[in-house]
Amino acid sequence: MSAQPLLSVRDLRVGFTTEAGRLQAVNGVSFELAAGEVLAIVGESGSGKSVTAQTILGLTRSPNATIEGSVSLRGAELLDAGEAELRKVRGAEIAMIFQDPMTSLNPVYRVGAQLVEAIRAHDASVSKDAGRKRAIELLDAVGIADAERRVDDYPHEFSGGMRQRAMIAMGLTLEPDVLIADEPTTALDVTIQAQILRLLEDLNRERNLATILITHDLGVVAEMADRVLVMYAGRVVEAGTLDEIFYDPQHPYTWGLLGSLSRLDRPRPRRLPQISGAPPSLLAPPSGCAFRPRCPHEFGKCSSLPGLEARIEDGPDHADRCWLKPAKKRELREVEGRIGLEAPAA
Amino acid sequence: MARFIARRLIGMVLVLFAISVIVFAIFNVIPNSDPAVRMAGKNADAQLIENVTKEWGFDKSLPEQYATTMKKIFTGDLISYSSQLNVDEKIVEGIPQTFSLCIGAAVIWMFFGILFGYLSAIRAGGWLDRVLTVVSVAGISIPVVWLGVILLNFFCYKLELFPASGYVGLTEDPVQWAYHLILPWLTLAFISVGFYSRVLRSNMLDAMNEDYVRTARAKGLSERRVMSRHVLRNSLIPIVTLFGLDFGATLGGGAILTEAVFSLEGIGQYAYEATANLDLPPIMAITLFGAFFIVFFNAVVDVAYAYLDPRVRLGTSAQ
C-alpha cells in the first residue's frame, strides 16, 4: 500500500535564539499522517511536541527562529511557502485548536462573529447572513444546545467545555482535512474531557478528519489514537501503533511513562513508580541519547545517539531510539508484573 | 444600568459638595487672604475695612458665608472680589476658548499617540521604534510651560510665523481660529502624545502574545486583520478609559498654564488670574466647574469600558 500520506514531516528542526543561548526545540522529527488517521504525540514539557505542531502551520516563524526540514501537505511544501499561501492552508486545510479555551477566544467579540470571521477570511463573497447560518450549524454540530441563541454570546458567557466545543466548531468551519489538537482537554474537568474526546472521535469518524492529538495523558491516547509518537527533548524516541506502544514498548522513557500511571482498575502499587531526575535543558542537552541521565539501563553505547529505526522483526512500522536488544528490553521492562522503569535487581 | 446612573449622580453631588467645602476652607485659612483688606486697597484704614466687611458680609460666620457663596454661584449672582465682575458670566465667556483648545489638542494627541504607538509596536526594536521612543520620552519629560514659552518665543517673536496671542472665534473665521490655536494645541498635546504612544505600544506588545492572537493567525487571517481587529482593538480599551479621565481633567483645569502662556483668555487663564489675586468667588466657581467635568467623564469612562469590554457589562453576570 503506497497511498501518498496526507501530511508528511521530514527531519524537522526548529531552533530559537534566546538571551540564554541557542535552544533546539525540535531536533529531527519525522512522521506521516494518513487521511482519517488519529496520531497522538505524547511528551512532557520541553519535548517539542507543541513547537512541532505550531511549525506545521508556520506559527513559529520569527526572526530568531531557524526552521529546517520539510513539511508537505499532499506533496506541497509548507515550510518555505509564502505567507499568502500559508494563510490559505490555515483553517481551510489544516485547522488547529489549543489548550486553554478561555484565553484562545477573543473576549471582546461574540462567538458567532469569530466563526464568521474565519469563514469570510477565506471567501469574502460569503454574506454575513450566510456566514451566521453556517456558524449556527457548526455550533449545533459540536453539541452546543440552543445554538441559535448562543451564537450571539460572548466567550465569557460559555462554560469551559462549551468554549472548547466552540473552538472545535471554529476549526471545522472550512472543512479541513487535518485537525491539530494541542492538549485540548488538559484544562477541562474529567467529565467534560470525556465529552470532548467523544466529540473529536465522532468528527474523526464521520468526516474522515485526520487528527494530530498532542497530549501528555496516556489515558486520552488509549481512547483515541491509531498511532503514537513519543517525544523527548525534541526528538521522537518511539513510534508505533497504539497497541504496539502500550503492549510492546521499546524505549525506556515509554516504560517510565506507562509505569508511573495510576490505574483505577488495578490494585495500588506500594510505591508510585517514578522516573528520577528531570527533563534536560534544551540549551545544553546531553550528548548521545538524551534520556541517558535518567535511564537505569544505560550502558556504554548510549553515548552515541541511536537512530530512529524499526528493530523488531514483525513490527516494521514500530521504530525506537534505544540500543538495547529487543530480547533484553522485554526482560528489563517487567517490573512487579507490569511495565515499568526500574534499575535491575543487583 | 439605572442602578449605575443613580449611584453615580449621588456620588457626583457628594464629591462636588466636598470639594467646595475644602476650597472654601483652604481659602479662609491662607494668610493675607482677608478679602476686605484686599478690596479696601492700599491705604485703607480700619473704618473702611470694617465698612467693606459689613457690606460684603465678611463678618458673618463661615458656614453662612459658604452658604451664601454657593447660592450665588447657582443663581448667577456671584461677583468677583477683585474685579467686581459677574463670575458666572465671565466663565461662560471663556468657554469657547477653553473648549477649542482642549478638544483640538485632544484630537491631535489621540491621533498621533495612537499612530506612533501602533508603529512602534509593529516595528518593535527597529529604528522607527527607537526614534519614536525618544520623541515620546521627550514629550513626557518636557514641562508644558517651558515648551509653550519656547514655541512662543521661536515661532512668534523670532520667526513671526504665528500670532503671539489672542483668540478668533470659530464661527467668525475658521482659518484664523485654527491659525491662532496651532501653537497652543501643539504645546498641550505634546506631553500626551508621548504618554499615549508608550501605553499603546506596551499594551499591543502584550496583546500580541495572547492566545487569541495565535488562534486568529491559525484561522488564516491576514496579518493586517490580526493586528487591527484583534491586537489593536483589545489594546485600545485601556487607552480609551485613560483618555476619558485625561480629557476630563484637562477640561477641568489642566490647560491653565497653556492658556496663560498664550493669553487665550479662557477659563484656565481666568483661574490663573483669580489665584494670583486670591479672589475666592471665581476660584470656587471654576473649581466646581472643573470638578463637574472630571466626575462626569469618570462616569462616561465606566460606561465606555463596559461597552468595549463585554466581560465588564454592568448588571450582567456570566452563567
Next chain:
Amino acid sequence: MSAESLVEISNLVKHFPIKKGLLIDREVDQVRAVDDVSLTINRGETLGLVGESGSGKSTLCRAVLQLLTPTSGSVHFEGEEIAGLSRRQMRPFRRQMQMIFQDPYASLNPRKRVGQIVGDPLKLQGVASGGELRGQVQELLERVGLSSEHYNRFPHEFSGGQRQRIGIARAIALKPKLIVADEPVSALDVSIQAQVINLLDDLQDELGLTYLFVAHDIGVVRHISDRIAVMHNGKIVETGSADQVCEQPSDAYTKQLLASVPIPDPRESRARRRRAAAG
C-alpha cells in the same frame, strides 16, 4: 469525638453573597461554595478530597484553615473550636496546620531567596534565628530532595517540580500536624508528579503527618489516600476507604466521575466502550 480524630468538621457552610440593589446593596442570592459539609480527618491518615472545578474543594480547604471565615458551622482541631477565631487567637494553631498550593510558579515570592522562603515561618514563630535557623533550613532542603546549596537561589532558577519541593519544605518547617495540599501536583509533568507524591508519602511516615489531599485526578488521589471524600456542588456526596470509593462507588455522581476517567489501556478502553454501547 474519638481520640483518633485530628480535625472534626461539622456542618460547615461558606456562602458568598450576590449583591444587587439601586442605591444600597442587598443580598439577593448566594453562591453556596461549601454547603453543609461534615468530615472527620483522623490522625496520621491521608484524606483525599476529589471534585471538579466549582465543587467547592478549594473553598473548603481555606475555610478549614480559617484563611476564610466560615459562614456557619464548626471546625474542631484536636478538640478545640477554631471556626471564627480572630487572627490573634488563630496564631498558635497556625503552627500546627500548613498548606501546599497548586501553582509552583505563583506560590513562591519571586523576590525572596529560597532560604528566606523556607526560613520565614521559623523566624515568625520565634522557633530559631541566625545560624541555627540557617542550619535547620538547610536540613529541610535536603530532606525534600534539594541541596543545601540551593539556600541562596531565587525561585525562578528552579523547575516546577523543584519549586513544589521548596513549597513542601516551607510547609513542614514548623513540624505541623496537619498539611492541606490543594492540588499539589496538577501543574507538574507526569514523570515529576510521581516523585513529589512519593516524597509526600515518605514525609508522612517520617514526620507522622496528617494530610488533607485535594485533587481532581482520581488516580493520584486514590494512590495516596487512605480514605476519600467526593465533593460536588458544595456538598460531600460520598466518603469511604479509597479502594471502596473507587471500586464500589454508591453515589451516582461518583460513578459518573469514575466512568469518565480514561483508562490508559487500549484493550480495556475498547472493552469498556463495547460494554457501554451494549447498554
